[in-house]
Amino acid sequence: DINPVAPSDAGAAPQNPGMYQLDILLKKGHNLAIRDRGGSSDPYVKFKIAGKEVFRSRTVHKNLNPVWEEKTSLLLDGLRDALYVKVFDYDFGLQDDFMGSAYLYLESLEHNRTLDVTLDLKDPHYPDHDLGTIEMSVTLTPKEKDFRETQQSLRLSEVHQKAQLWRGIVSVSLIEGRGLKPMDANGLSDPYVKFRLGHQKYRSKTMYKTLNPQWREQFDFHLYEDHGGFVDITVWDKDAGKKDDFMGRCQVDLSILSKEHTHKLELPLEEGEGMLMLLVTLTASTAVSISDLSVNILDDPHERQQIFNRYSLLKSLHNLKDVGMVQVKVIRAEGLMAADVTGKSDPFCVVELSNDRLQTHTVYKNLNPEWNKVFTFNVKDIHSVLEVTVYDEDRDRSADFLGKVVIPLLNIQNGERKAYVLKSKELTRPTKGVIFLEMDVIFNAAKAGLRTFVPSEQKYIEEEPRVSKQMLLQNFTRVRRCLVFLVSTGYYINSCFEWESPQRSTCAFLDLNIVSSCSPGRWYRFGLLLVKPKKHILEEV
Missing domain, CATH: 2.60.40.150 (C2 domain)
Structure with a gap:
């Protein structure tokens, strides 16, 4: 040594x-x-x-x-x-x-x-x-x-590392806690839970005044390593105006959990009291990749022929789950919605096929971004749909939705570059902007036919509920309009009492007398007093 x-x-x-x-x-x-x-x-x-x-x-x-x-x-x-x-x-x-x-x-x-x-x-x-x-x-x-060849090889490897491709999905359901440690003077606690897997984090909602909280929350982590990893879990007591109290910790070792199976876990808290109940499901995600346009396997005739041979009819009985592959070129977008107060957006694009999900880099302060990325997915069901969604990146909150496109794999025309109009989340109306895509799908028809009789893959990635910036702006605008209306109405009524406009005050005087004629006499006299000119009131005094 x-x-x-x-x-x-x-x-x-x-x-x-x-x-x-x-x-x-x-x-x-x-x-x-x-x-x-x-x-x-x-x-x-x-x-x-x-x-x-x-x-x-x-x-x-x-x-x-x-x-x-x-x-x-x-x-x-x-x-x-x-x-x-x-x-x-x-x-x-x-x-x-x-x-x-x-x-x-x-x-x-x-x-x-x-x-x-x-x-x-x-x-x-x-x-x-x-x-x-x-x-x-x-x-x-x-x-x-x-050394040049080595440098090129390492550079291509860095392309994939920067894309941070995940190997699978860790779906976690936080069900409940039991017998947690009381941290407050009333003998109760206000617990919430923090989860961390690598750089990914999640925080649950706070359940107030309970030692047996019921969360019923579901979220997903991406699994980047084949050997799994550890999910670190800590429980905290929410304290307003001071530092939150630590209530205990536990861990989930993903390497010992079998995939494609939901595990019910009851985890005792270390350095604390009680336990947490979780449901954890690991779903494999294979044969996905991302690269630049310059690194495109289908543009190489030799590579393309190898892929056609892989999915030829002669290979129909080999690996029935490997139905085919689809390549998506995300070129650019034009005329996107301005999501920031500066009149710009920070758009990035997410491409999903079943449980496989990849995303581009973010182009900052741009409504006409160019990504020039190539995504490759393994096809397990030819009846699946490809979802392409554009978001606006926000550093301090969840990304804002800008538009999406849903394309059935069977509708893809190989090699055709096409502009797709971005639509709303429900796909019921267009939003603003278009996205340019070019796609190729290669599959084995015999395998695809056999897979038709197999139940479709359950999708574990569900969109988390998030507060939309556009909705907040709309609600703010509505509240502002209501306030402006109320203030304007108050100024109008006050101007009637002040006799700033004789015609307006006279009309108000007559209207008030008509309305008050149905009221007791004292209210009638009080109404007349309110609308009299100030100088008449002073004379009577």
């Missing part, structure tokens, strides 16, 4: 400033620092080069000797910058705690040889503290003639 905590010649420039590939196997940690109250930690590792994060490991929960066994490959332009390794303790809803760091100086590594490396973790503020070690193996390989 080696422990390269300092460069062999820190002041010297690298002998070869060319391209290198650094292959890293992050193995495990040993005797890491304690950061949680239970005497443990939830460690994960970050790699940085030249201040840029290039890798982040998964989190190993409640373990001071974690085993990761994760691989990554980095393409380096020179060896001057060291690999900065940082370890953190994951804290749900809070800032993650620092657990130590170390440097791996790349200039000290021998080329074309796999080396076992042990890094001593230190805290720069407390250099004498022992924070444990990280073990990994590294291989540094110079890239000469083939």
Whole structure:
């Protein structure tokens, strides 16, 4: 083993400033620092080069000797910058705690040889503290003639990583809580629940004054990793005007749950009292991809022929669930609705086929966005419909709906670029704008016919109820008009009493006398008094 905590010649420039590939196997940690109250930690590792994060490991929960066994490959332009390794303790809803760091100086590594490396973790503020070690193996390989091909391959891989394609859907139903801990002076609590899977978060509604809340809420997370992951769950007591009280935590290990099956889970709360009841369903989502127009498999004659051969009639008895594939080119949109107060929108496009859902990047402050993205889906039922929806991105709230198009797969004309009018959510009327799409569907007719007799796939992704910005603006406009009407009516009545217009006040005087003639005498006299000119009132006084 080696422990390269300092460069062999820190002041010297690298002998070869060319391209290198650094292959890293992050193995495990040993005797890491304690950061949680239970005497443990939830460690994960970050790699940085030249201040840029290039890798982040998964989190190993409640373990001071974690085993990761994760691989990554980095393409380096020179060896001057060291690999900065940082370890953190994951804290749900809070800032993650620092657990130590170390440097791996790349200039000290021998080329074309796999080396076992042990890094001593230190805290720069407390250099004498022992924070444990990280073990990994590294291989540094110079890239000469083939570095361009390697760079292109990594760049294509980054296209897919940036798209953040998910492997499946985690459908969670929060049913109820039982026997929760009382946190308020009245012996009750106002509980709500926070969920987190990776960077995805969800917060339930608050149930007031109860220890046995009934939520009955359903939401979905996207599953990005084949091996599952952990859903972190915390329960909190809502306190107005001060910090909410922590009531307990629990976890769901998705790796032990079977897919295509609904699991009823009763989870006891750690560091608290009571339990939560959940329904969790994992649904697989396979054979989906996203790329730029420049990376389009159907434009390559060889690739296209291979796909036709895959779905030829000769392959009708092979993998009956793989009916075909559909490719959707999302080109651009024109004349979209202005959803922001600036008269612009921040549009992005979501393409869905059954439980597969992909989206483009956001084009900011534009009513005529260009995306130029290619989406590829696996077809399991040729009678499915393709849904293309355009949203306006809002950083502080849910995205606003701008319009959608629904296209049955059987209605697609291969290779035809067409402008589709965006419609409302209910598809009953057009909204503003059009979207330009080009689609190709290739399928096996025999498999498609057999799949007709199989029940259609249940869709787990349902649109969450959200407050529409357009509806808020409409309601605000209505309230403003009502207020303006009331204020105007008040000014009009006051002007009658003030005799600013003799004709108007005379008409009001006659109308009031006619109405008050049906009333008792005292009201009649009081009405006459109200509409008399001020000078007559003063004379009588």
